[in-house]
Amino acid sequence: MMNAHMQQQALEQQLMHAAEVMEEQVDAEMKKMNELDEDDIEAIRQRRLKAMQRSHAAKQEFIAKGHGGYDELPSEKDFFDKIKDCKRAVVHFYRPTTLRCEIFDKHLAILAPKHVETRFVKLNAEKCPFLCERLSIRVIPTLLLIVDGKTQEKVVGFDQLGGHDDFSTDMLEWRLGVSKAINYRGDINNPPEDKRAPARNPLHANRRIKQADDFDTDEELFGDE
Template sequence: MADSSDFKEGAGVIDDELLSIRQRRLEFLKKKREENLRALAEGGGVLKDILESEFFPIVTSKKWVIASFYHHQFSRCSILHDHLTKLAAKYPAITFLKMDVEKCPFLVTKLKIRILPVMLFFKNGINTGRCVGFEEFGNKDDFPTILIEEKMEKEGMIVLDESAVEAATAPKDTSSKTLGSSLHSTTLSSKQSEIQKMREKIMQEEDDDDIFG
């Protein structure tokens, strides 16, 4: 007959699986950081102001591009560019562009640019999304840069670190016997949910192994 030493308690199995998944993801992110360093050495990491004639050659030759269309008299365009300058330095393998609408009338018409500022997202030369004005950022001038990063993640450009994982897997106070069973069940449920989310994230990342390239 099997004894208790032949089995692991449920929480222990979940902890081991979560640790394994997190380790795979850390290795993946390490690889992407190395790719970013190479891109930085090759001249990436800056928000480039380009001419209309440069647009299509750049966009069609890069995997990921964010292009901002601006007018020099619009203050919100300057605010957006402050954020994009920070993001370009943080994600050098992504190409960040800006274009003066007065100097690119063909693109303004072609891409149906009507409201400024506007950001367009491209993958392999195809426009996959856009942000018009600051509506997605709470329509406030002082929005945090992380809101743009969340949009970038939705577009598949980056993978944000999941700080929520730490909170979800943090030890709970089980000093009360009355609440102990309930807390244990809640912790297991939270970890199981987190494992599922991280599995899906890993699958997405490995399906698109050059996510930053």
Template sequence: MDPDSVKSTLSNLAFGNVMAAAARDYQKELVAQQKSQASSSVSQEVDLDELMDDPELEKLHADRIAALKKEAEKREAMKKKGHGEYREITEGDFLGEVTGSEKAICHFYHHEFYRCKIVDKHLKSLAQRHLDTKFIKLDAENAPFFITKLGIKTLPCVILFRRGIAVDRLIGFQDLGGKDDFSTKALENLLIKKGFISEKKQDEDEEDDGNHENRRWAVRSSVNSDSDSD
């Protein structure tokens, strides 16, 4: 055989061996990577299981559920007292309404007064947002006894009651810039300053805009689950 031909054949065999070896090494590397990924996945699953079984995490979860249940119970108790909505009452209901809650805001109004309707709009909005305080209104024409006893001479008049005692009042719009176009926020800030409603946090506002309904369902489901387990 021609020496050059022999040399060429040997060279080709050597190149083929190198390529074959490289292919085997590449395949081994792929298998190793797959094993490593599988091992990592198992490790993550184990870590997750360990996390779910963490007694401290379980306690935090239980505490959160308990807090939500307590809040839901408080809201229901407040609603039974007439909180959460802006309601019309009669003179006969008045004493029971203002003495039956820690804080009550009563608007004495006249149905023909434009400014009274402005107050109605703002108080209706605030009543839905501030459940701790009762919001009610009373037609001044139908409540002559309390109009006299409370010395009400100008309408609209919003009187603030704490445990049935009149502690402050808003007469007309004099505390709101004297103009008809004041905002609900302006009235809200004034009532916060007077200590009759609490300042709401941003996350609470977001809940009021839609998330609170979902949370209420979550609490209700949790309560039902606990009842079923009993």
């Protein structure tokens, strides 16, 4: 009984100490803010303004290059011409007769304007046999994720998205973020909840996300065309 009482007292003391430390930190921050003069505040405002201007300029530059939409590329030549100058791209290899490709279409059309830092396009696999052979595209639909001119990874079918057709746009967004194909703003270590099939969740299940080496990728796309 005495030990339990002593443990309770020790716990209360630890909590009190933690609260005091936190209060001191808050007081220090408030003191720092109070000591700022008008010049300091103006300097902070100018830095934030310049950061916003740089962000806006970068966004406009991306849009000028065709980012912000989800477009179909007519041919292999268009792929090399359009993607060559893109730092990041998501390329959907589809086939008109494969209905599941429309599921990717729906989600990618939502993500494209949200992530203008990345180019989102689709390519009819039947019209680009050379490219499919070179990149080992064997399953439709497949998403090719390009980062810095190299094929970073592939998302083949829906296995990495829960293993069913009803995965959410948030799940696909998280998966693209894992590969750094987009600027993901959420917690990369905690994928969105998959209410239908939580056991198939890529990070919660004993299923490894396939890396570039699994597909003979990580190729220089624009070296020897």
